[in-house]
Amino acid sequence: xSLDTDDPTVAAAPDPEPDNSLGGIFRAYLAKxxxxxxxxxxxxxxxxxxxxxxxxLRPEQFTNSFNFANLIGQSAGVTVLAMGLVFVxxxxxxxxxxxxxxxxxxxxxxxxxxxxDWPLIPALLMALAAGAIIGLSIGLLVARxxxxxxxxxxxxxxxxxxxxxxxxxxxxxxxxxxxFINGLNNANLPVWLGWALGIVGIVGYAAxxxxxxxxxxxxxxxxxxxxLWALKTGLLTVVVLAVVGYLxxxxxxxxxxxxxxGVPVSLLVIVGLLIVLTFMLTRTAWGRHVYAVGxxxxxxxxxxxxxxxxxxxxxxLCSTMAAAAGIMIASRTNSVNPNTGGETTLLYAxxxxxxxxxxxFGGKGRVIDxxxxxxxxxxxxxxxxxxxxxxxxxxxVTGLVxxxxxxxxxxxxxxxxxxxxx
Amino acid sequence: MSPLLELRGVEKSFGxxxxxxxxxxxxxxxxxxxxxGDNGAGKSTLVKGMAGIHLFDAGDYLFEGEPVKVTSPKDxxxxxxxxVYQDLALCDxxxxxxxxxxxxxxxxxxxxxxxxxxxxxxxxxxxxxxRTLKSVRTPVASLSGGQRQTVAIARxxxxxxxxxxxxxxxAALGVAQTEQVLRLVRRLxxxxxxxxxxxxxxxxxxxxxxxxxxxxxGRMVGQIEAASTTRERVVQAITTGVVPxxxxx
Numbered sequence: 080x081s082l083d084t085d086d087p088t089v090a091a092a093p094d095p096e097p098d099n100s101l102g103g104i105f106r107a108y109l110a111k112x113x114x115x116x117x118x119x120x121x122x123x124x125x126x127x128x129x130x131x132x133x134x135x136l137r138p139e140q141f142t143n144s145f146n147f148a149n150l151i152g153q154s155a156g157v158t159v160l161a162m163g164l165v166f167v168x169x170x171x172x173x174x175x176x177x178x179x180x181x182x183x184x185x186x187x188x189x190x191x192x193x194x195x196d197w198p199l200i201p202a203l204l205m206a207l208a209a210g211a212i213i214g215l216s217i218g219l220l221v222a223r224x225x226x227x228x229x230x231x232x233x234x235x236x237x238x239x240x241x242x243x244x245x246x247x248x249x250x251x252x253x254x255x256x257x258x259f260i261n262g263l264n265n266a267n268l269p270v271w272l273g274w275a276l277g278i279v280g281i282v283g284y285a286a287x288x289x290x291x292x293x294x295x296x297x298x299x300x301x302x303x304x305x306x307l308w309a310l311k312t313g314l315l316t317v318v319v320l321a322v323v324g325y326l327x328x329x330x331x332x333x334x335x336x337x338x339x340x341g342v343p344v345s346l347l348v349i350v351g352l353l354i355v356l357t358f359m360l361t362r363t364a365w366g367r368h369v370y371a372v373g374x375x376x377x378x379x380x381x382x383x384x385x386x387x388x389x390x391x392x393x394x395x396l397c398s399t400m401a402a403a404a405g406i407m408i409a410s411r412t413n414s415v416n417p418n419t420g421g422e423t424t425l426l427y428a429x430x431x432x433x434x435x436x437x438x439x440f441g442g443k444g445r446v447i448d449x450x451x452x453x454x455x456x457x458x459x460x461x462x463x464x465x466x467x468x469x470x471x472x473x474x475x476v477t478g479l480v481x482x483x484x485x486x487x488x489x490x491x492x493x494x495x496x497x498x499x500x501x
Numbered sequence: 502m503s504p505l506l507e508l509r510g511v512e513k514s515f516g517x518x519x520x521x522x523x524x525x526x527x528x529x530x531x532x533x534x535x536x537x538g539d540n541g542a543g544k545s546t547l548v549k550g551m552a553g554i555h556l557f558d559a560g561d562y563l564f565e566g567e568p569v570k571v572t573s574p575k576d577x578x579x580x581x582x583x584x585v586y587q588d589l590a591l592c593d594x595x596x597x598x599x600x601x602x603x604x605x606x607x608x609x610x611x612x613x614x615x616x617x618x619x620x621x622x623x624x625x626x627x628x629x630x631x632r633t634l635k636s637v638r639t640p641v642a643s644l645s646g647g648q649r650q651t652v653a654i655a656r657x658x659x660x661x662x663x664x665x666x667x668x669x670x671x672a673a674l675g676v677a678q679t680e681q682v683l684r685l686v687r688r689l690x691x692x693x694x695x696x697x698x699x700x701x702x703x704x705x706x707x708x709x710x711x712x713x714x715x716x717x718x719g720r721m722v723g724q725i726e727a728a729s730t731t732r733e734r735v736v737q738a739i740t741t742g743v744v745p746x747x748x749x750x
Contacts, residue, residue, distance in 0.1 A: 114643070300619050301638050364606040364613055367595075371603055374594035381590045382604030383575070442594040 099304035117491045119436045121484065122451045126458065133462035140465045145330040148343050152264050154457030155345035156181070156408035156420075160428035161435075161449035162352055163400025166360075166393040168432055169373045171441025172221065172228035175425060176213070176235030180398045181405025182420030183239045184210045186246045188406055189253030189415040192260070199257055203406075210402025211395050213239070218394030222387050228394075236425075244417045254414040264345045264410035270327045273342035277323040280350070285312045322346075345407065349450060352403070356446040369393060373442035404428075423474070430477065431456045434484040440492065455480065503566040505530040505695040506551070506582075506664055511560030513546055520546045522719040523560070528664065533686060533696040535706040535727070538716030539739055544699050547716065548666055551697075552584045553577040565663075581663035585653045587672060593642035597634060598622045600641050601656045625659050626651075629688055633681065647678030654685055664695040671705055683709050703732055717742030 112120065133141040140146060160177055167174045174180075187209045191202035217235055221228045247253055255261050268276070288308060295302040323342055331339035360366035371379040372389045380386050401420075408424065409415045433439060434455050435448030459480060463473040504527035513521040520543045528534045538544050549555045551562075553571040562569055564580050571577050577584075591600050598615070599606075601622045607614045622637050631651055634644075641649060650670055657665045667686065671679040687709050690696045700706050706713060707727060715722040715738040723744040725735070734745045 295616060298616055298620060300616060300623075301636060362612045364608060367599060367606055367613060368604075370595060371592045371599075374592035375590070378590035378592050379603070381574075381586070383578075384604045442592075 099306060101306060104304060104307050104310070114494070117436070117487065119445075119448055119451045121487045122435050122448075122455055125434075125480070125483075126451065126455050129455065129458045129462060133458070133465065137462070137465045141462055143330070144325050144328045145332075145339070146461065146465070148267070148326055148330060148339075150457050150461045151343050151346050151349075152411060153461060154453050155264050155349060156404050156411070157424060157427045157431055157456060158349055158450055158453030159352060159407055160401055160404035160424065161431035161453050162356055162446050163397040163404070164428055164432050165356075165437050165444050165446055165449050166369065166400075167228070167397045168429075168437050168439060169369050169441060169444050170390060170393055171373055171439075172390075172393075173232060173429070173439075174217065174228065174394065174397050174401075175232040176217065176239055177232075177397060177401040177404075177428065178420040178425030179236055179239035179243060180210060180213045180420070181401040181403075181408065181424070182415070182418075183213070183243045183246070183405070184402035185405035185409035185415045185419050186243050186253065188260070189255060189409070190246060192255060192257055193253050199259055203260075206406060207399055207402050210399040210405075213401075214395035214398030215391070217398065218391035221394065222390035240417075240421065243415075243419070247415060247417050249417070252414045252416040255409065260406065260410055261413045262344055262410075263348060264343075264407050265413075266344045267326075267339070267341035268344060268347060270341045273323050273327055276342070276347065277319045281312075281316050281319055284315055288312070348403075348407065352400075353446055353450055360446060365389070365392070370442060375442075423477075427456050427460075427477070428453075430481040430484070433488060434481060436488075438488050438492065439485070440488075452484075504528055504563075505565060507561075507563040507566075508547075508551070508557075509561040509563070511547075511550060511557040511562070513543075513550060513555060513558050520719050521550070521557070524716070524719070524721045525724075526714055526721060527724065528695045528697055529712070530663070530695045531690055531693050532711040533690045533698055533709050534712045534714055534724075535698045535700060535710035536714050536716065537700065537703070537706060537735065537739055541718070542716040542739075543719045544716055545668075548584065548668060548697070548699060551577070551666060552582065578660070578662075581661065582666065583657035583660070583662040583664070584666045585650075585657050585668065585670060587668045587670075591641045591649060591653060594640060596640050597637040597644075597652055600652055601625070601659055603656075605660070621659065622655070625655050628692075629655060629658070629685060631655065631685070645678065646674050647681050650674065650678075650682050651685060654682070654689070658689060658694065662694065664697070665689055666697040666699075668699045669701065670698070671700065671702060679705065703735060706735075707732065715739055715744070 160181060164174060164177055184206045188202055188206035191197040191205050192199065213235065217228070217231055220226050220231045292302050292305070292308055326342045327340055329338060329340045331337055360369065368379065368384045368389045371382070371384060372386050376386055379389075405420045409419050431452035432444065432449050433452065435450070435452030437444030437448045456477065459477050460473060463476060506526075506528040508524060508526040510523045510525060511521055512519070512523055524543070524547060526547070536544050536547070546555065550557045551571070553574045553576050556572060562571055569580060571580070592603065595603070598619050602618050607618050607621075609617070619637060626634060626637070633648055633651060641652060644652065654665070654667070654670070670682050670686065674682060683705055686696060686698060690711070698706070698710060710727045712724055713727050713730065713735060714724045715735065717739065720742065722738045722742050725744065738744050
């Protein structure tokens with residue numbers, strides 16, 4: 080049926096009867112890919128390729144569950160940072176200061192928790208509030224004064240680096256002496272709790288999506304085929320059970336001395352934030368408005384959306400997430416130093432979001448992109464380290480991967496505008 | 502029958518430039534009123550005043566027989582006046598449903614109610630006999646110009662609006678798509694809405710309009726019934742600012 084006929088003799092078919100067979104689902108997915116909607120597919124394929132290569136080259140070291148848990152801890156900070164950055168990237172903006180914003184907030188936590196001896200909760204709130212204030216300042220300068228976010232956050236990057244340095248002192252560190260904070264990126268959940276949460280997650284996903292689909296089907300709305308639902312649920316089940324199972328294995332080299340098993344707390348933090356932020360982005364009107372502002376700010380303004388408030392809220396959210404990321408990074412070493420959140424942290428985080436499929440042009444991206452991309456970055460870093468490659472090579476390879484990801488983004492955009500998709 | 506919208510002697514100046522010099526206009530429900538005039542005649546200013554983007558300096562603004570104050574686009578929307586701008590203002594990365602409800606998402610328990618939104622979008626499109634959209638879940642970027650115009654118009658009538666103002670809806674369209682959109686415009690009026698159609702194209706005007714209002718240098722030359730006049734007379738009115746003999750309604 081041609082799209083442009085308005086002939087009354089053409090039957091009013093709201094949606095052509097979808098092909099619900101396996102082949103039909105596959106063909107529909109293929110058509111989406113051809114239209115330029117590649118999503119996270121390149122990142123997932125790349126991840127699989129990297130894991131295969133490293134497993135083949137370093138079978139003993141790379142694939143053991145100790146390294147797997149280690150990898151999650153290494154990637155946690157970058158992944159959380161990237162999750163916040165997704166919101167700013169969705170607007171078509173950038174936040175270069177997020178890394179040091181995280182470091183600064185981790186420093187604030189250290190100052191209150193260790194130096195001032197505050198209780199945990201108020202100190203933690205101060206750190207998160209510091210992030211929110213940084214985001215508010217950046218957001219006001221960008222959204223109200225109209226200074227390009229690149230310049231504002233470049234200035235904030237330099238400035239916050241200085242704030243962190245003068246807060247901690249040249250060459251100094253502030254140790255954390257709080258079990259909860261240090262546990263965030265070092266401790267493991269009890270094995271039973273890992274399994275319980277994994278199973279609750281699977282059942283929760285399966286039940287909620289099934290009920291929603293059934294309701295839509297009853298109302299005669301567009302809905303995914305049941306088979307596709309089953310495929311997605313099956314895939315999720317396999318992944319969750321494999322990850323939890325693997326992490327529940329004893330991974331201590333000397334189990335008699337210290338037992339080391341269970342899902343790392345950092346993974347729970349990542350998954351928790353992933354669920355909450357995805358929910359905000361896809362189910363609330365605010366989330367829709369973020370996409371609208373990123374897609375066409377003028378259209379959003381005329382539709383009565385407060386573009387200024389949406390922009391501001393994204394910058395605040397990004398910097399607050401940066402605070403959480405900074406605390407995750409500092410938690411790993413139980414301390415803050417003037418380089419926390421510095422070096423490659425921010426660049427890895429932006430890279431992670433883009434590798435995962437979030438567009439630098441705005442309007443396209445998901446929170447899970449940050450998790451997938453963060454995992455890719457961590458696997459490269461970790462695997463190259465195991466291959467005894469010098470840091471120079473690691474950075475060159477990571478740069479190359481980012482370049483490939485950005486090319487995929489640009490090419491799929493061109494493809495999309497040629498075929499009319501976004 | 503009293504007109505749906507009536508303007509009496511409205512004036513508007515930007516600094517020293519007087520753009521509207523006492524314009525009268527009346528729009529009837531169930532009729533398409535075409536607003537024509539050469540560049541600089543004041544069409545856009547008149548429409549922006551009706552939409553609440555600009556304030557008229559002087560004159561009366563009556564809606565459904567009552568004098569009203571329209572000082573912002575929100576006021577206009579509250580009265581049931583919707584404007585479809587030339588550049589449509591759609592978000593390419595969002596689908597048809599999200600575009601139709603942009604900025605006015607329906608909520609249930611504070612969350613976006615996708616189900617009801619999709620149902621209402623579908624009903625509205627069906628009510629306008631739109632059969633050109635394959636799925637309301639298609640991103641707007643993948644639609645043709647005519648389909649995009651259709652989405653923009655459907656968005657305008659989604660909220661039980663009473664008056665729809667269309668700014669050059671066929672300007673960028675091909676022949677077949679122009680036909681489609683004009684038929685849609687006609688259907689709006691047939692459903693009892695008042696329609697104001699701004700157009701440069703007199704073919705379009707004569708195809709759908711019931712009344713033709715001609716603006717010339719900020720003055721209303723006259724509001725003529727389309728059936729009682731000819732192209733030549735309208736062209737003459739647009740260029741000279743005088744309604745030729747026998748052309749007035």
